[in-house]
Amino acid sequence: MDIFDFSSGREGYYGQYGGVFLPEVLHNTIEELLHCFRECKEDPDFWREYVRLLQNYSGRPTPVTHLPNLSSHLGGAQIYVKRDDLNHTGSHKINNVMGQGLLCQRLGKKKVIAETGAGQHGYATATMAARFGFDCKIYMGAVDVARQRPNVFWMENLGAEVIAVQDGQKTLKDAINECMRDWVLNMTDTHYVLGTACGPHPFPEMVSWFQSIIGIEAREQILALVGKLPDRIYACVGGGSNAIGIFQGFLNDENVELVGCEAGGLGVGSNMHAARLAYNDASVGVAQGYKTYFLQNQQGNMLETHSIAAGLDYIGINPIFSYLWEQDKVRFEAATDLEVKEALRLIMRMEGLIPALETTHAFASAIKEAPTMAADQIILINQSGRGDKDIFMIADALDDQQWKSFIKDKATQYRLEEN
Amino acid sequence: MELATYIRERRQEKELLIMAHVVCGYPSFEENMQALEIMEQAGVDLVELQFPFSEPSADGPIFVRANEESLKSGTTIDQCFDFMRAVTSRFTFKVLMMGYYNTVFKMGEKDFLERLSAAGGVAFILPDLPIAESVMLRKTALSRGIDPIIFMTPTSSEKRLSELGAASSGMVYVVARKGVTGTKSNIDAEVVALLQRCRMHTDVPLGLGFGISNRDDLQVLRGTADVAIIGTAALKTWQNAGPFGLRDFFHALS
Numbered sequence: 043m044d045i046f047d048f049s050s051g052r053e054g055y056y057g058q059y060g061g062v063f064l065p066e067v068l069h070n071t072i073e074e075l076l077h078c079f080r081e082c083k084e085d086p087d088f089w090r091e092y093v094r095l096l097q098n099y100s101g102r103p104t105p106v107t108h109l110p111n112l113s114s115h116l117g118g119a120q121i122y123v124k125r126d127d128l129n130h131t132g133s134h135k136i137n138n139v140m141g142q143g144l145l146c147q148r149l150g151k152k153k154v155i156a157e158t159g160a161g162q163h164g165y166a167t168a169t170m171a172a173r174f175g176f177d178c179k180i181y182m183g184a185v186d187v188a189r190q191r192p193n194v195f196w197m198e199n200l201g202a203e204v205i206a207v208q209d210g211q212k213t214l215k216d217a218i219n220e221c222m223r224d225w226v227l228n229m230t231d232t233h234y235v236l237g238t239a240c241g242p243h244p245f246p247e248m249v250s251w252f253q254s255i256i257g258i259e260a261r262e263q264i265l266a267l268v269g270k271l272p273d274r275i276y277a278c279v280g281g282g283s284n285a286i287g288i289f290q291g292f293l294n295d296e297n298v299e300l301v302g303c304e305a306g307g308l309g310v311g312s313n314m315h316a317a318r319l320a321y322n323d324a325s326v327g328v329a330q331g332y333k334t335y336f337l338q339n340q341q342g343n344m345l346e347t348h349s350i351a352a353g354l355d356y357i358g359i360n361p362i363f364s365y366l367w368e369q370d371k372v373r374f375e376a377a378t379d380l381e382v383k384e385a386l387r388l389i390m391r392m393e394g395l396i397p398a399l400e401t402t403h404a405f406a407s408a409i410k411e412a413p414t415m416a417a418d419q420i421i422l423i424n425q426s427g428r429g430d431k432d433i434f435m436i437a438d439a440l441d442d443q444q445w446k447s448f449i450k451d452k453a454t455q456y457r458l459e460e461n
Numbered sequence: 462m463e464l465a466t467y468i469r470e471r472r473q474e475k476e477l478l479i480m481a482h483v484v485c486g487y488p489s490f491e492e493n494m495q496a497l498e499i500m501e502q503a504g505v506d507l508v509e510l511q512f513p514f515s516e517p518s519a520d521g522p523i524f525v526r527a528n529e530e531s532l533k534s535g536t537t538i539d540q541c542f543d544f545m546r547a548v549t550s551r552f553t554f555k556v557l558m559m560g561y562y563n564t565v566f567k568m569g570e571k572d573f574l575e576r577l578s579a580a581g582g583v584a585f586i587l588p589d590l591p592i593a594e595s596v597m598l599r600k601t602a603l604s605r606g607i608d609p610i611i612f613m614t615p616t617s618s619e620k621r622l623s624e625l626g627a628a629s630s631g632m633v634y635v636v637a638r639k640g641v642t643g644t645k646s647n648i649d650a651e652v653v654a655l656l657q658r659c660r661m662h663t664d665v666p667l668g669l670g671f672g673i674s675n676r677d678d679l680q681v682l683r684g685t686a687d688v689a690i691i692g693t694a695a696l697k698t699w700q701n702a703g704p705f706g707l708r709d710f711f712h713a714l715s
Contacts (some may be wrong), residue, residue, distance in 0.1 A: 063562060063589050065519045066612035067639055069621060209525050210515065219518040226519070227640035229616070328563045328589075329516045341538050342567035343515035 043293060043371075045362055046247050054243025057368060058326070059334050059361035062242040064222075071229040076244045078149050083251060088144065093255065095140050099173070100130040102137075102255065106263040106422070111392040112409075119273065119415035121408065123425040124260045124288060127397065133427030134256060134284040135166035139235055141252035143170040146233040153177040153232040157221045159186055159214035159280070160352035160400070161193025162427060163237030168202035170235075178202040181220040183213040186352055192434060211346055214356050218330050238281025239360040242331035246361055250286045256424065257291025264422055272422040273415065274299045278403040279374070280316070280353050282360030284426035289372065299373065302363060303407040305349030306376030314348040318359045319367050320376035326364075334361040350379035350439055351399035353427075377406035383439055385409050386429070398427030399435060464583050464608045464631035467555055468666040468687055471506050476683045479714065480507035480668055482559070482692035484527040486536030487513070490544055495704055496695075501552045503711030507668075507688065509586060510548065512541045512560035519561075519588040521643025523693050523700075538564065542580045549581025557610065558582045562590040570598045574605055584608035584631045592628045603630060610634050613659045615651075626662030632688065635659050637671040643693035646672025648681045656685040676714055 045056060054060050062072060082088040096102040104125040113121045126134040139156075146154060154176045158164030164180040171178030180197050184206040187194055197204050210216035218241070225234045239249040264272055275292060277285035279302040292298040307315030318324040318335045327336040329344065337345045337357045349355040366372040377385070382399060385406035389395050397405060404423050412421055429436050437445035471478050481500045483493050500508060513531040517524060549556050558577055565573045565587065577585060584607060587595070592611065599609040608631025613622055615638060625633070635656060637646040646652070652669065659667055669682055670690030679689050691714075698710040 061594060062591060063594060064591065065588050066591060066625070067614040067616050067636055069591065069614075070616050070618060209522075210529065215516065219516055222518040223521070223641045229639070325567075328566050329561075330518065331589075333566075338515075338563070338567075340567070342563040343513075343532055 045293070045365070046250075054247070056246075056362045056365035059332075059364040060243055060246060061333050063328050063331050063333065064242050065226055067226050068229060071225070072242060074149070078145060079244050079248050082145055082148065092141050092144055092252070095144070096137060096255065100136050100140065101128055103259040103263070104128045106260060106267060108267070109393050109395075112389065113412070115392055116409060116412040118412040118417065119419040119421045120268070120417070121412060121421045121423065122264060122267070122272070123395070123423045124256060124263075125425050126256055126284065127401070127425045127428035131162070131166045131169050132431050133162050133166070133398065134253060134287060135163045135237065135427075136169070137255055137287070138237065138249050138252045138283060139163070139166045139170040142233070142235045142248070143174045143176070145248075146176065146235070147174065149233055151231055151233045153179070153228065154235050155179045155181065155221050155224050155228075155232055156235040156237060157214065157217035158182050158193075158237065159217070159355060160432075161186065161190040161197070162353055164197050164202070164204070165193050165200075167235050167237070168197040168200040171202060172200045179224065180204045181207055181217040181224070183207050183211070183216050185212040186214070186217070189435070190352065192431065214352075215330065215344065222331070238283040239286050239362065240281045240330065240332060240334070240358055246332070249283050250290065250362065253283050253287025254290040256284065256287035257289060260288055260422065260424075261291035264420070268420055270420065271295055271298050272420040273297070274301055274408075274411070275422045275424070276301045276303055276404040276408045277424040278303045278354060278400050278426060279359065279363065280305070280351075280356050280400060281358070282363050284424055286360055286362055288422075288424040293371065300371065301407060302372050302374045303403040304374060304376045305351060305354035305403060306378040306381070307348040307350070309378045313345070315376065316347040316349045316355050316357070317374075317376035319363070319374035330358060332358070332361055334358050334364045350382055351403065352435075353398070353400040354403065375407045377403040381406045381410075386436070387440070395425070396429040397425050398429045398432060399439060401426045402429070463606055464555065465665045467583075468506075468632060472666070472687055475506070477679055477686065478506040478688045479504070480509060480557075480670075480688050480690045481505045481695055482509045482511060482690070484511045484513060484524060484531055484696070485541045485544055486531035486534060487527040488530070489534070490540065492699075493544065494548075496699055496707060497548060497552060499704060499707050500711060501554060503708070504715060505554050505711065507555050507557060508548070509557045509559040510541065510545055510582075512538060512558060512564050514561040514564055517561060519641055521641040521693065523643050523696055527696065538568065542576050545580035545582055555583050556581060557584040557586055559586040562587045562594075565598070570601060574602055574607055578605055578607060582607070584610050586610040586634060588612065592625065599628065608632070612636055613662075615639060615655055619658075622659060622662040629663045629665050632666045632668050633659060633663050634690065635667050635669045635686070637669055637673070640671070642671060644672055645674060648673060648678040653681065653685050679714060
């Protein structure tokens, strides 16, 4: 199947999901973006330039690594991971932003804006902007600014202006609204670098296209390594860009099961999670420029979401996934905060890998299911991001006492220096 | 076409009509009613009642806060429709629903139109619903005598303006400038030129909104626009100077 072949349906729609729901004043801007994107997608030179850029700037292709210790510990399937954590800036986010950077050059725009939740996408965008020489403004919920200072530090040092958004829940969705408000004013010279495969068409398709590099590489690599396709592929799903990225390499393989792993937060029935499809709390709605499943109330107002991983803490989901889920092409599971902490400890000790908290959701789901699979079966996990740079978050999550006393000492030292 | 007829009739006596804006439930329904009383006395011709939404991405800070506060105090859609019913039976100005598409989508387009009609609303304004996505809704609305309000903007090409013109009914909402609601616009020759461009593409009355705040703005619009749309400036006045301030504000306009 080609999910991006719109010839038999409406452009920008995946089943009933997707579309463009934007103020009229953006009509021309989004048309111009769509036109430019179509040109890029049809131009093989563009893709070659994109791949070359990622190869010599971000370290692609990222390897696929076998996890023999974890596999034998769980006593089931053989587990492999696609190492997108080894990218420059520490996650798959760089793929999308470098692609949009090239596209922004073609558009002839000199300024970029982006939303960010955990700060990963903002950090990657600030990096791209520095490299391409764009002015860069990052909108980030005030709550996220407070809990993600290290990423804010890097964004600012990379030359970006970070704006703390004080509206709503002061998290990712509010940062997206604020980007929209900036864009409706400054669209003439500004490109909006949306960070995930959500929002109005063509963003879901465009972000998916850039992230498809993960799946293209992974398919070749796993075939070379084990001589067959994986039985199941796990990827975490916030907006859903890393997952659609790896899944695209295997969408037409009947025997490969695709599993999207959402943020279970405090679990089923807690109302404190971001599991749109794995739990039954979401319904179809229209917000932030597109139609998909949202965590919202009867009146259509968005609900509060929660996750230990800020990057998964979002109300909506990639509209392509709403469709693929409905078509039974992707199964959705959720991992709770607690399961994620346990999984992270296990992976660090057994394999010396430190996945990001977001990514650990995919591990947690795989760890649950691996023991029920046969020893000759293959699991592939997309390790979308690394966790070592989220040391503040992870130390908090693991409630590390030594770390806390280190921070206290550090604070005391700063106070003394001030006096 | 009820709305267009109403505007044309009023225009026989008045050169420029005024449309005001109220966010339902902010600061409270009681205060909304008080503000509307003042608007009625000041001769306001049309009022948009905004149904609060959690993601008002086309609004500026003052309306964003108002949406947020209203929802926080528990405002529901039922209350908004009840309020609209009360307003339309009490006042002479026409009432339009303003909000975001999800509110309509979640209750179902048919139900929405039925309830709007029952509450006495004559039109709806949904800034995040482009014409390509509203074909069915517009068709059903028109068959019930309700006007879907279309936007025309400074970034619209001639081609786009003609598409928008073809879809327009009741009134066109012409956006004075780029950006969100609530920032002062220069209501100048450029805006007049925009209105003239829009006029080429539609026969229905033109309302101009975004950043209108005083008598001078209105003076510029006389003769080119049919309706001046005043939103944030009035709410700001209410917040800073209360009912008396609002009375003075509307008096100073006429």
